[in-house]
Amino acid sequence: MAALPEPEAAGPGTATVFPRFPPLLDQHCHGVLRTGPDRATFEGWLTEAHIPQRPAASPGRERATTSFSYFDTQLGFAVRRWCAPVLGLEPHCAPHTYLERRAALGTAEVTGRLLRAAGISTYLVDTGVPGPLLTPGELAETAGAEAHEIVRLERLAERAADAARDASSFLAEVSDAVGESARTARGFKSVAAYRCGLDFDPVPPGAAEIHAAADRWLETRAPGGRLTDPVLVRHLLWSAVRTGLPLQLHTGFGDPDLRLDRCDPLLLTEFIRAVSPYGTPLVLLHCYPYHRGAGYLAAVFPHVYADFGLTLGHTGARARAVLAELLELTPFGKLLFSTDAYGIPELYLVGAQLFRQAMTELTGAWVERGEWSHKDARRVTGLVAGGTARRLYGL
């Protein structure tokens, strides 16, 4: 497969590689850093590990130090393969060459080039992550796209706690903020997976229970402290469910704050059943390595959708294989593209390219073997790329 052409010559390079691919709607992503990262910290954005560092060496033994690097991952290889040409370099150039070129061009130029090359027309931005990031509006302007907000519930509650006098004013502010978000945003997002695991009590907590939990949390909370109380997390989830807006839930892998085996989306089964009468769409994010279970949930519960989020970027050359597994049980009108990109614009381009490539090759092979028709392949590709999300989020 030919490398991406120089972007100077051909505009967003993706056009020539996947000429007829529909525009993408990235239904779950985050902002891009305003400045940097510098060379020393770039690797930190390539991994879900907390601090990129050399693997441990056994004490008391002499050994050669090695050049362990988070560039030595499928994601790192994919960045050098897909992003280097957009910065005017050969694919798979050395990491230091890539970082030098990146520094020479400057953050604004790099961000603009990579975002435009990603070919994403609409962003749904979860704004609840820390960092000096571009706002959704700035992201949209830089990319020549449009952007909408997804409100992260736990952040909403932490902001309310920062300002609250007591439990009553905290709960009132949460209620107001959820209601206001339902008017201005396109959906909600929860990281309950990180905060208390997905095996939480599926039913809505009672008013007294909520009040007591709020009291307890506000009393013991350090300034800026994270919400981990399961009663309050459940209260947030049910507050969001009652608005009827799509609710995105982190499932599957992420950074080491989570216990992966408590992020299996199947642990949400009872919650999914409890939400069913409300009809509120539940969107399972990422899902890996439990994506087949997520496909099952999307197949048997009409209000459940599956997304692949950071999975394709992090599995790189294996993205096609993982996407194929998601396409086993997930009904084709229930699968949603996203990048989960955060911090560096490379993650947008890599997520988009790997999806386009994987989807094109998978469906192409099925058509060639007579298992799918051409027409179906085009139609399903359009649904996953953004058609279903446009309907789901009312865009």
Place this chain on the structure above:
Amino acid sequence: MAALPEPEAAGPGTATVFPRFPPLLDQHCHGVLRTGPDRATFEGWLTEAHIPQRPAASPGRERATTSFSYFDTQLGFAVRRWCAPVLGLEPHCAPHTYLERRAALGTAEVTGRLLRAAGISTYLVDTGVPGPLLTPGELAETAGAEAHEIVRLERLAERAADAARDASSFLAEVSDAVGESARTARGFKSVAAYRCGLDFDPVPPGAAEIHAAADRWLETRAPGGRLTDPVLVRHLLWSAVRTGLPLQLHTGFGDPDLRLDRCDPLLLTEFIRAVSPYGTPLVLLHCYPYHRGAGYLAAVFPHVYADFGLTLGHTGARARAVLAELLELTPFGKLLFSTDAYGIPELYLVGAQLFRQAMTELTGAWVERGEWSHKDARRVTGLVAGGTARRLYGL
């Protein structure tokens, strides 16, 4: 790959596509509807979801309604690909064209064509499901095949409860019915996975415990009520184990009544150990997405077998990949073909075709690469297609 020829011209159309494939023994299936389904309800037979319906839409937002359909799944595409030609249509014709043709031909003609094209010579029919279905004998006659019965334990107990005066007469009737079934049927089937999950207490319940559970159930049971009491489910399992007949156990995915994470066949490990001294064969049905664990159990416990049931039909173009995973640890003499077909004859044809195609292509590739010999490939294919099942069920 060429479409199936018109069945009128070539008898069971499969012959020309997989010319030397051995006849199939479908070791786990259900009956076919006597009449219908009509166009409105056909989709319901394509999904394990309870009621086919449009995905939920967020209230309060205007949006275009879309044509969500359970035809938009790997199974739906496989039906259009493999069944349409047998009804004289182009592969991948539109769903409405398929349903119109189906209605024009009539149930009897459609059922006859599809069953004969499936190339299944023997059916083992679990008769414990509801619906106006063909009996095993009628199914056999329609298909030009033979059929034998598999008795579903929970249904046997529910029938006994319908007629019982008290716990003693209920338990006596269960005992008689199990004994009688062991003389007339080829094996037993349990849906313990649905009724109490596979993490049940692995040891046989005591007599007093069984009697108390029967009392309790008969007192509280609504007419026609399902058996979910774990003590009675265990009593049924152990009653079946003592007959020595093969015992089929639902594992893995199914309809949303089950909790998929409680259907992991590995949860049966202690039960498998407890059954070991009896030597009774245990057949793990379906298994997806826990099929690799099922392969492990078949590899290390001599009395355990694995089946793929509804998995191949529901994963369609991905059936080859899933079957390949089952062929990792499962000893080749421990893997059994079945369709789990229920209601519509399409499921027989799709299950059979996808298995023949997947097995032919997988083993063909391994032979081409020198990893398997031709002779082994033919022999193993014969075992999975029916050779092992014939021995196991004494046919």
Place this chain on the structure above:
Amino acid sequence: MAALPEPEAAGPGTATVFPRFPPLLDQHCHGVLRTGPDRATFEGWLTEAHIPQRPAASPGRERATTSFSYFDTQLGFAVRRWCAPVLGLEPHCAPHTYLERRAALGTAEVTGRLLRAAGISTYLVDTGVPGPLLTPGELAETAGAEAHEIVRLERLAERAADAARDASSFLAEVSDAVGESARTARGFKSVAAYRCGLDFDPVPPGAAEIHAAADRWLETRAPGGRLTDPVLVRHLLWSAVRTGLPLQLHTGFGDPDLRLDRCDPLLLTEFIRAVSPYGTPLVLLHCYPYHRGAGYLAAVFPHVYADFGLTLGHTGARARAVLAELLELTPFGKLLFSTDAYGIPELYLVGAQLFRQAMTELTGAWVERGEWSHKDARRVTGLVAGGTARRLYGL
């Protein structure tokens, strides 16, 4: 792909098949039998099942006996494919032909040929398994390679218990033996997965608790009895952690003594976190079918490594597919080759050949598609084959 040439003609036959493959460091294996096995017991070494036996037959039914054999597995096929040519036979010759030739050549000749053909330059030998086995030194001499010891913690404790007068002398001996092993061996190994499952309490047990557990165990222990007490297993793990040497942990499948669902490496998450401040490398062995979770742990915890052990040999023609899944999230400098070979030398050759073939084909395909560079493919192959292990174990 051409069969291996006759070893007489070409020395270690692997050279011509994978001409530029780096030498292998087998970071986890066991000894080879001094004599035998005879024809009747050879199959027992091809399976993790306890006793190779025919699958159970239903009593009371007449049926043909069949030739069920543990040769009818991916591992059995791989042995006939890769080892037969080294013994001067056609690939895929009949099992009885293979066993006759094996007997005619004699154990010493067979072992020598197969080990030299395996192309392994360094062995790390877990010496804590029973049987009349070659010592690491003998293994090294036979293979023309070098060997180092890995000390199995549970065996160390059992040896100490065999000689102990009381709990105090037992614990003192354990402490001495761990200290001595840290000077003479390259690492430790634990089979906690078998003995108490991986969901053990992650924190170090207290001194009093350890003493009480030792008392209890020594009082009730039959001569030669296995250590299964979770407090003592944890004490061993933490004793090893404090030495800083790499600690290998069995995870994933093995023989039926384990409960596979209690061997998911994700159950180690809290233990991994607790070990983190010590920096001691933790090596997750085997991992299948939980290898994607193992890859996640290696990705987010700097001191965690993943190995594939017995997985490639047992999955045979599917080794490439399984290795590909390990190469999704596992950082490329965190993945380690091993064979887990035990008893018969065939397992060394098969493990080595399947890895070389899988790695060559996977990376070759990625290079051809432009997803990896040639240079990276060579470099990563060298890391997995032994480069990372050499650094990790200080070789």
